[in-house]
Amino acid sequence: MATLAIISVATLICIAVGIPIGISMARSNRVQSVITPILDVMQTIPSFVYLIPCVMLLGIGKVPGLLAVCIYALPPLVRLTNLGIRLVDREVLEAADAFGANYRQKLLGVELPLALPNIFAGINQTIMMSLAMVVIASMIGVKGLGVPVLRAISNQYLALGLMNGLAIVALAIIFDRISQKFGQNIQKHRTSDHDF
Amino acid sequence: MTSDVKIEIKNLYKVFGNNPVAMMELVKTGTSKQELLDEYNHVLGLKNINLEISDRHIQVIMGLSGSGKSTLIRHINRLIEPTAGNVIVDGQDVLAMTRLELQEFRRSQASMVFQRFALMPHRSVADNVAYGLHIQGIKGEEAEKRSQRWIERVGLAGYESHYTSQLSGGMQQRVGLARALATDAEILLMDEPFSALDPLIRTDMQEILLGLQTELQKTIIFITHDLDEALRLGNSIVILRDGEVIQIGTAQQIVMNPVDNYIKDFIKDINRGRVIQVSSIMNTTVSNTGPQIDGDTVLEDALQVISNSGSGVGEVTKDGKVVGSVDVDTIISTLSRRI
Ligand SMILES: Nc1ncnc2c1ncn2[C@@H]1O[C@H](COP(=O)(O)OP(=O)(O)OP(=O)(O)O)[C@@H](O)[C@H]1O
């Protein structure tokens, strides 16, 4: 349950932060060229490196754990949102312009709906990556499935580690399927070509 | 037909590149498109376009690929900003409009049909047709009722809830046409709307458009690179090359008096017997001996009528009154004249 909670919260934070950043990246090449290296750093830097200042500033507990998970899980969502919007057919956007759509109508009515498959792939990635971070986050006091895994590692309890590891995998699969199914459901037009 | 000017384009220039304004001097002093590209890395899109488009007419814009047709049509609703010049619609300067005024202009006065349809794949046919209305804030039943009328008019009844990817090209462009008509805009901008369609479907669509036009009397700007289509649809035709207007005129004027080899090239393959009308070649002496032929009759049909009647001449009429005559020899020499 604790694992579920932290992943849900982390995912929601990533969506709330990542999608707007992705949109602003898609809007301007300058923003894109600034943010891309930051994302690269976020993804490649070993998590321990930023866990230390996190813990130093915020102490041990859920908040720094959450922060660590978010830093690690955010980049794919930002990248895929950016990509999705940039891939939206220019002609369809031009049509929206030609019919007098304003900024908001273009974003909500055309760009986001058409970028949705990519955005969903991003959300899916975010969930998977935050699950992967659960074990590391448990080192700084986040409860959940990570804790027994960590204990198993330090004490070399093979069975315990395996059981909890598999539980994380199971959770990952469930999340994956749910989010993919949800993504498919809200874009029926892409799959309905066949039952015609 | 009235010939009030609906759209006026004056001294319009468009240069694409990093510093278009700096290129204006060069363009005005006659630097060619090629030179501008090779030496200054700017593309000459349009050069000194002057065009008056009559109210309720179909104005065809023709030219080879890259001649600036799409660029020109996009200046009318300002999807492209000119480098210099004026675009005036109904006495209103489109270039002086604020963002909101322009938005309103696009919503209510000018709608557009695109070469590759540009439909919204995530909306059903009905929602695509209602797109312009939704943008204007017209929702629900009102929007549905108004778009339904056009769905039926273009022959898509029964397909309302389909997605556009399930439709054939011809049907998709019907959706595009209905979407443009649903806003009741007086100006219809059509950028090669039928070029992506099979010849047979294209003819169907041309018929639909002509039918709609008799009924609706809109001002239509229609781009094509197909001369037959231009001759069939256009009340007036303008021919572009490398961003410049080469000739403006009716189909008859262009076929009878092409101004240069570029245009002669365009028209050399057409079937003159099915395009040229007797009024273009008649002489004004009235002889009153042969059958009466309306001035709009094409030569092929006229020849048939005259030879059936057994006389060598036909009397050309306009609005029922005899205005001239045409003899078989003239018709035959026109048909066989090499251009
Ligand atoms: N955004 C742009 N940037 C640079 N050059 C452009 C741009 N848009 C158009 N051009 C150039 O302007 C010229 C006219 O292009 P335009 O698209 O208007 O031609 P067209 O007559 O519509 O051709 P087609 O029949 O292929 O559609 C071309 O040389 C093209 O390369």
Ligand SMILES: [Mg+2]
């Ligand atoms: Mg074009």
